[in-house]
Amino acid sequence: MKKTAWLAFCFLGLVWGSNFIFVKWAAEYITPAQITLLRVVFGFLPVFLFALLRGELRWSHARHAHHFVVMALLATALYYFAFAKGTALLPSSIAGMLSGAIPLFTFVCAFLFLRDEPVTVAKVVGVGLGFLGVLLIARPWSAGGEIDIAGVVWMIAGAFSVGCSFVYARKFVSPLKLPAAALTTYQIGIAMLLLFMVIPVEGVGAVFADSRAWIGLVIGLGLCGTGLAYVAYYHIVENLGAVAASSVTYIPPVVALVIGVMFVGETIQLLGYLAMILILAGVALLQFGARPRSTSSKVDADASRPLIPCEKK
Structure with a gap:
């Protein structure tokens, strides 16, 4: 089973890294909100x-519905919308780089709201390097307007939403000891219902006029990048452990960069490459700083959001 887990690991890195170009293609025809809904x-x-095949869905779980609603908002609806909005405004490679900063915001949220996160020199340096990388990507001092600051802000908002979901899951959802697949099903299902209530569907069919756009959205972003990605993540956790699964976070920014530069023709300045190195180095320091406490392989907050790679037990 470990061989299939490593295949799932590669699959996960590739599909999450390619999500950004799929959003860019779809954004030519429909709004970021509609992209979020279809995803x-x-x-x-x-x-x-x-979850159904594993027999993990229970009517008794309904008494925790209020927690599922919060997670549906923080870790799915708001997170996906913010990233779709940011990606629509930025080159796909830049958006992919910024997605690598999610662990930084997760740590910040855990430090601010949980108050039980030990601060070490490695973690402080890691956060500093990561945010320096984000700053180099945004370059607010640049007068040329090469990078849309609004896009960067949306990406940061999405990362912060994920960070808050991690804190909420750890404080309120993890103690419930519910199956990970069930939690994810409730989270995405409720998010789907909420999105249907607020997002207009008029004009959404325009994306199906372009085969590249709708295949990327339906199969790449929805079926693979959201649905099968969760299944693959749980398979990795069960067979390789949470620490190995968390390291998948290093792959998507690199994949997004390769796709954007080599296959789409996006231009990245030297500072952009340096920024990605700083972000990934910061994430690495956060992970290594937390590793002594990450000996358990059970799914904790990852049950609610598998993109969160810095799990602090």
Whole structure:
């Protein structure tokens, strides 16, 4: 099973790294909000079937519905919308680089709201390097307007939403000891219902006029990047452990960069490459600083959001 887990590891890095170009293609035809809706709709089915086949769905879980609603907002609806909005405003490679900063915001949120996060020199340096990388990407001092600051802000908002979801999951959801697949099913399913309530569907069919756009959105972003990605993540955790699974965070920024530069023709300045190195180095320091406490392989907050790579037990 470990061989299939490593295959799942590679699959996860590739699909999460390619998500950004799929968003860019779809954004030419529909709004970021509609992209978010379709992503959740087509991502829900694999997760639901996975949980159903494992027999992990229970009517008794309904008494925790208020927690599922909060997670649906923080870790799915708001997070996906903010990243879709940011990606639509930025080159896909830049958006992919900024997604690598999610662990930084997770640590900050845990430090601010949980108050039980030990601060070490390695963690402080890691956060500093990571945010320096984000600053180099945004370059607010630049008068040329090469990078849309609003896009960067949206990406940061998405990362912060994920960070808050991690804190909420650890404080309120993890103690419930519910199956990870069930939690994810409830989270995405509720998010889907909430999005249907607030997002207009008029004009959403425009994306299906371009085969590249709708295949990327439905199969790449929804079915694979959301639904099967969750299934793959749990398979990795069960067979390789949470620490190994968390290291997948290093792959998507690199994949997004390669796709953007080599296949789409986006231009990245030297500072952009340096920024990505700083972000990944900061994440590495955070992970190594937390590793003594990450000996358990059980799914904790990852049950609610598998993109969170810096798990602090």
